[in-house]
Amino acid sequence: MSEYSLLLNRCNEVYFTVSGTFGKYRCEPTWSWQPPSFHDYDVWYAVSGQGEMQINEVSYDIQPGSCFVIRPGDRVTAEQNPHHMLTVLFCHFIVNDITKEAAETLILPDKRCVNFREMSAIEPLLQQLIELAHRQAEDDPIEINLLLKLILTRWIRESERQSMPHQxxxxxxxxxxxxxxxxxxxxxxxxxxxxxxxxxxxxxxxxxxxxxxxxxxxxxxxxxxxxxxxxxxxxxxxxxxxxxxxxxxxxxxxxxxxxxxxxxxxxxxxxxxxxxxxxxxxx
Missing domain, CATH: 1.10.10.60 (Homeodomain-like)
Structure with missing residues (x-):
């Protein structure tokens, strides 16, 4: 079984809840990102703009459609192109085991960035996720869990496709x-x-x-x-x-x-x- 199949199976065994910050923002002109070591996960997506992100000293170009999944312990820095400022969607979340009720980890691929060719496959889902997180209605945690699973499934599938030979x-x-x-x-x-x-x-x-x-x-x-x-x-x-x-x-x-x-x-x-x-x- 491939690492992608194992990760998809693991996503089915856990549930996800929003933690920390989330939102949609246009980055400020002098914005640069140097967060402390993560204690939770973060799905981070570029709606527009350009820049560069480093995760564990691996560099990635940021462009519209770039979607990153960052896990606890990752070392992250990012800069934007001042002539093409970034607009981003992001949401921090934690992973809970269904039976143990304890935080668990997902073994993510080494490459943490997927560039979606079809932005409509991921962007509306992230927008819905953030709207639900802001609303915080009684039944929203169920939908948030399902949305995060769908977002991660599409991220994993796209990551797997992009790891295939182009031909x-x-x-x-x-x-x-x-x-x-x-x-x-x-x-x-x-x-x-x-x-x-x-x-x-x-x-x-x-x-x-x-x-x-x-x-x-x-x-x-x-x-x-x-x-x-x-x-x-x-x-x-x-x-x-x-x-x-x-x-x-x-x-x-x-x-x-x-x-x-x-x-x-x-x-x-x-x-x-x-x-x-x-x-x-x-x-």
Whole structure:
């Protein structure tokens, strides 16, 4: 199990509570940060501006989307670019063991900074966290715990992705884009070259990537996604098997049923018999 998986599992075993300071501020013109050694955790995020932070003598550039998680005992200093002053969101928190009710530690990756490419994945969550911390209503600790878990989960996932070789990450993004395109056009005849051209490659190269990362080719991926959709339509709609076959781009029910049985080991009519919502006539 990777260090990221271990950290995610640990986050599920504890609960988080706000401690110390939190807020959203635009740093003052002469601002520099040299806090004493931390006794709690701090999630620190740059909304705008530029600067540099050192954590345990490791330097990180600060830019919009930079998100740091600082743990107890860390030695931290930071400076901003006076021509691009920082606006930051931050929140101190502590980690409590669910059973022991005692402060516990999280073993964080050595690299404490993640630069979010999609700032919308993290910034609104931090904003909600700080609003809840300011409000301090009776039920807010539950939501604060869940928000911090979600923030840390996204931080860990992004940290893991950025530790991957760039080419590997890039290839996986291509695969996800192709899969999304297929899902949106399951009823259409697939033009494999046009599909691959949308990500700048040939169908042969995309199929090779698919096989390498998912274990199945591009053509097999189309069938797999159609069969997954077929299960949903068979179990959650009143469409007949014939209608489903046509809706998924098959010209005859025989071909659809044959592929379905090959994929799942039983006929679509058997699955439908277990979910008798259908009011049409299956042919």
């Amino acid at each position: 590997s990450y890039y290839h996986k993004q291509i695969i996800l884009k192709i899969q999304d395109s297929i899902r949106l056009s399951l009823s259409e005849t697939v033009n494999y070259e046009s599909l691959a051209k949308s990500v700048g490659f040939t169908a042969r190269y995309v199929s090779k990537l698919m096989k390498e990362y998912t274990g199945i080719t591009l053509k097999e991926t189309v069938t797999k996604l159609r069969m997954e959709r077929a299960v949903h339509l068979l179990t959650e709609t009143t469409m007949s098997v014939t209608e489903i076959s046509s809706a998924l781009g098959y010209t005859d029910i025989y071909t659809f049923s044959k592929l379905f049985k090959r994929h799942f080991g039983y006929a679509p009519s058997r699955l439908r018999s277990l979910h008798p919502a259908d009011t049409g006539n299956d042919e």
